[in-house]
Amino acid sequence: MSIDTDTAARIATLARIKVEEDALPELAQEFNTILGFIEQLGEVDVEGVEPMTSVTPMRLRRREDVVTEGGQQDKVLSNAPDAREGFFAVPKVVE
Amino acid sequence: MTDLNAFTLADARDRLRAGDITSVELTEACLNALEGAGALNAFVHKTPEKALSQAKAADARIAEGDAPAMCGLPVGIKDLFCTMGVPSQAGSAILNGFRPEYESTVTQKLFDAGAVMLGKLNMDEFAMGSSNETSVYGKVVNPWRRADDTAELTPGGSSGGSAAAVAADLCLAATGTDTGGSIRQPAAFTGTVGIKPTYGRCSRWGIVAFASSLDQAGPMTKTVRDAAIMLEVMCGYDPKDSTSADIPVPDFEAMLTGDIRGKTIGIPREYRMEGMPEEIETLWSEGRRMLEEAGAKIVDISLPHTKYALPAYYVIAPAEASSNLARYDGVRYGHRATLAQGDGITEMYEKTRAEGFGPEVQRRVMVGTYVLSAGFYDAYYNRARKVRTLIKRDFDDVFAQGVDAILTPATPSAAFGLGEMNDADPVKMYLNDVFTVTVNLAGLPGITVPAGQDSQGLPLGLQLIGRPWEEGDLLNCAHALEAAAGFVAKPEKWW
Numbered sequence: 001m002s003i004d005t006d007t008a009a010r011i012a013t014l015a016r017i018k019v020e021e022d023a024l025p026e027l028a029q030e031f032n033t034i035l036g037f038i039e040q041l042g043e044v045d046v047e048g049v050e051p052m053t054s055v056t057p058m059r060l061r062r063r064e065d066v067v068t069e070g071g072q073q074d075k076v077l078s079n080a081p082d083a084r085e086g087f088f089a090v091p092k093v094v095e
Numbered sequence: 096m097t098d099l100n101a102f103t104l105a106d107a108r109d110r111l112r113a114g115d116i117t118s119v120e121l122t123e124a125c126l127n128a129l130e131g132a133g134a135l136n137a138f139v140h141k142t143p144e145k146a147l148s149q150a151k152a153a154d155a156r157i158a159e160g161d162a163p164a165m166c167g168l169p170v171g172i173k174d175l176f177c178t179m180g181v182p183s184q185a186g187s188a189i190l191n192g193f194r195p196e197y198e199s200t201v202t203q204k205l206f207d208a209g210a211v212m213l214g215k216l217n218m219d220e221f222a223m224g225s226s227n228e229t230s231v232y233g234k235v236v237n238p239w240r241r242a243d244d245t246a247e248l249t250p251g252g253s254s255g256g257s258a259a260a261v262a263a264d265l266c267l268a269a270t271g272t273d274t275g276g277s278i279r280q281p282a283a284f285t286g287t288v289g290i291k292p293t294y295g296r297c298s299r300w301g302i303v304a305f306a307s308s309l310d311q312a313g314p315m316t317k318t319v320r321d322a323a324i325m326l327e328v329m330c331g332y333d334p335k336d337s338t339s340a341d342i343p344v345p346d347f348e349a350m351l352t353g354d355i356r357g358k359t360i361g362i363p364r365e366y367r368m369e370g371m372p373e374e375i376e377t378l379w380s381e382g383r384r385m386l387e388e389a390g391a392k393i394v395d396i397s398l399p400h401t402k403y404a405l406p407a408y409y410v411i412a413p414a415e416a417s418s419n420l421a422r423y424d425g426v427r428y429g430h431r432a433t434l435a436q437g438d439g440i441t442e443m444y445e446k447t448r449a450e451g452f453g454p455e456v457q458r459r460v461m462v463g464t465y466v467l468s469a470g471f472y473d474a475y476y477n478r479a480r481k482v483r484t485l486i487k488r489d490f491d492d493v494f495a496q497g498v499d500a501i502l503t504p505a506t507p508s509a510a511f512g513l514g515e516m517n518d519a520d521p522v523k524m525y526l527n528d529v530f531t532v533t534v535n536l537a538g539l540p541g542i543t544v545p546a547g548q549d550s551q552g553l554p555l556g557l558q559l560i561g562r563p564w565e566e567g568d569l570l571n572c573a574h575a576l577e578a579a580a581g582f583v584a585k586p587e588k589w590w
Contacts, residue, residue, distance in 0.1 A: 003465075015417060015464040016424070017457055018445035027461075030521060034462055037522045038406045041478050044485065051480030055294050055308060055487065055538030056563065060337050075196040081431035088426050091440050 003031040099124035101264045104168050104321040111157055111167045118157070118167025121267075122150040122211050125169045129213060129265040134590040137250075137260040139174060139232040140182045141214035149211040156209060164328050166209030171260045171269040174215045175222055176202050176312075177301040181212075185303040186220040186230040186253075189451025190429040199301025200333045201270065201312050208328040213266050217256030220453045221420065222277055222305045225527035226516060227255030229455045237285060237510050238263040238586040241551040245589070248510040248553070251281030251527075257315045258285040262586060268316040268325050272302060274309045275408055276531025279543040282315055283505035283556025286545040286584060288577070289315045290322045290570070293563045294538035295340035298333030306415035307338075309408075309535040319544060319574045323347035326566065342564060350567035355575045356390030358568075361498040365401035366530060368507065374555065375504045378547045382502055382557045385546075385579035386572070396498060398489040403482050404533040405525060410466050410479035411536075416456075417463030423451060458521065487537040494562050500572045503530050505543040505556035530558060540566045542573045545582040554584065 003011075008028040012019040019027060077083040082090075099121050102110070110116045126146065129138050146169060153167035177183045177195035184190040202212070220229045226249040227235040237250040238259055250259040254271030258281035261269050271278040273291035282289030290313045297312040304310060314325035327348065332341040362383060367376070387393050425431035425447030432446035452460065466475035493501070507529055516524050534541035540563070543556040557576065561569030 011461045011465050011468070013445075014468060015457075015461045016421075016441070016444040016448055017452065017461065018442075018449040019457075027458075030458060031462065031465070033520045033522055034409065034458075035465075037525075038410055038466075038475065038479075040406045041403060041410070041475075041482055044400070044403055044478075044482050046478060046481035046485070049481040049484050051477050052483040052487065053480075054338075055536075056340070058295070058338070058340070061334075063334070072196075078196055079193050079428035081425060081429070090426055091434060091438060091443055093440050 003028045003035065098264065100128045100267070102267060103317045104165070104267050104324050105318070107168055107267055108324070112162055118150040118153040118211060119147065121167065122146050122169045122213070125213055125266050129260070132263055132265050132590050135236050135238060135259050135263055136233055137217055137235055137256040137263070137265060138171065138214045139217045139256065142181055142212055145181070146211050146213050149206070153209045153211060163208045164324060165205060167211060168209070168267050169211040169213050170205065171213050171216045171257060171266040172202055173254055173257050173270050173272060174218050175272050175303045176270060177303065178202055178212065178215065181215065183215065183303070184231065185222070186218045186232060187451065187453070187456065188231045188430060189423045189448070193428045195301070197301060200298035200335060201302065201329050204328055204331065216260055216269055219253035219255065220456050221303065221416070222253035222272055222274055223416070223455050223459055224252040225276070225280060225524055226513070227252040228513060229453050231453065234513055235259050236513065238590065239285060239510060239553055240586070240589065241553060243551065247513045249284065249513050251284035251510065253277040254315060255281050258282055258287055258289070261285070261287045261315050261317060263590070268314055268321055270312060270329070271315045272310060272312045273535065274305050274412060275535055276528040278313045278315060279531045279541055279558060280506050280527055282543045283545070283554070284510040286554030286582065287315055287317060288319055288322050288542065288544055289313065290326055290542040290566070291534065291540065292326060292330060292566050293540045295338050296330045296566070298331070298336040298339045300333055300335040304419040306412040307419060308415060309412060319570055319577045320348060320351060322542065323351055323570045345567050347567050347570055350571050351574045352571060353575050353578055355386065355572055358391045358499045358572065359497050360386050360391045360393050360572070361396035361493050361501045362393060363396050363398045363401065363501060363503060365398050366503045368529065372508060374549045375507065378555050378557065379502070379504050382546055382576060385576060386502065389575045389579055394498065396493045396501070398493065398533070400482065400485045400489050401533060404486055404536055405529055407479040407482040407486065408528070408532045408536060409525060410475050411483065413459040413463030414467050414476050415463070417460045417467060420456070420460050423448065455521070483536050486533055490537045490539060499562065500569055501560040503558045503560065505530060505558040509549045509551070509553035509555055534560055539563055540569050542569055544573050544577050544580065546576065546580040547582065548584060554582070
């Protein structure tokens, strides 16, 4: 299938990446090249094959549901572009 | 006497323990070398003060007779590893100014073993690239040049800074990471050794995530012995990584006997690609002959789904990347875009990510978003995961037939010119990983060893693929290949 500029714009929105209107045709073209390459997977007979979830057979380990490294608010916030009064600050979300 | 920075890890270790040299001398030699190597653009954040203080501490340990495996040995760290208080940007503008408050497990293990960190090494942005041209710090230049011209060549990617730094003797060894070939391809382009261990061997904790089911860390070194020394330190169970394997790490160096008599080496027919340069073909046959002369039994094998590895990878890796990179939203760390009047949180996300991610990262995040989106998840993502199961089954089958290791070319060509692929479509660049990517999809260990030079004098590598968790055996095979190939060439210093 072929990706048009509307689809390219929708993908950019889903990915939360701003793409200027005039860049959309080229982006759509690149998607088509990459997806065209991926299309080969359609040739493979995958009937009855399980999709891989883990490359080595392993069960994820469980641990006690307890705090391991807590109480580090300053460190958690130290790299934030905008942190105020012990919180991450963002533009207004609700009116 | 050889310049101190040109030592291998093994030689430097032995000299340090014998008291012939000090770690401070060794570290200063490396710092001088990297100061004079700006033209390579390999080191992007230098940490001389940390290095010298670690070197002094290492000298004190050695004097007390307490010298662990990497004590006093200066190394470079790929920018993908979070290092406490030291910029760790994954080669991206979106992590501008980020200084982690924690240390990655792998770097912590290296420091615990006495290693000295010289600084952070350049790489493709978020490890997405095969030429080191997508980095926010600018391209890395390969210390190697063609015999007849001075054109700048790529060191490969994504661990291109690591490869260039090791090849140019700016450090004794470096860390790399490998999601589709990012250790092995640059090692092949620079005449160095690179090993990606079995998935689960090295903890991924504190390594900036690209594609979590494929990412593995590994060492990039001057020799196979050095790879064994450093890999052992980097490996081991870590409760902070849920996919870390809780199995013992053997003494890899002790397993380097060089004796591979009776081992069975498979030559996969599907790796003979159409249009493969004759020099690569010849090198591969030479490798086959060398292993045979060393006493191995050579068998032709088939890995029928090889052809589908790259397309499967270019679904799975972007899908995982789109999920992993969702965390770069301008809230918790790194870059946040300047907002216009009336911009809300969605505009903040969209502008921040448009400004912070380079074109290749944006492309892969969006491809990943698409293949995971409603209506396409089954057709692309699930199908790719089924193909991945078949690719792994191909390897399981040949190992069950008694194959101990598989010999393949490392790359489809020698290092190409920087900028040469600018006009090519993205898929052309992806083809660089054609021989390496299967190994990540199957979670296997793979190593590249310099095995020859092309007609222009550029290094060429061969790859050996091993059974899961059998890095020791694999390193031993590589050691035999290295000895037979006798690759000793070094790039002529021009930088």
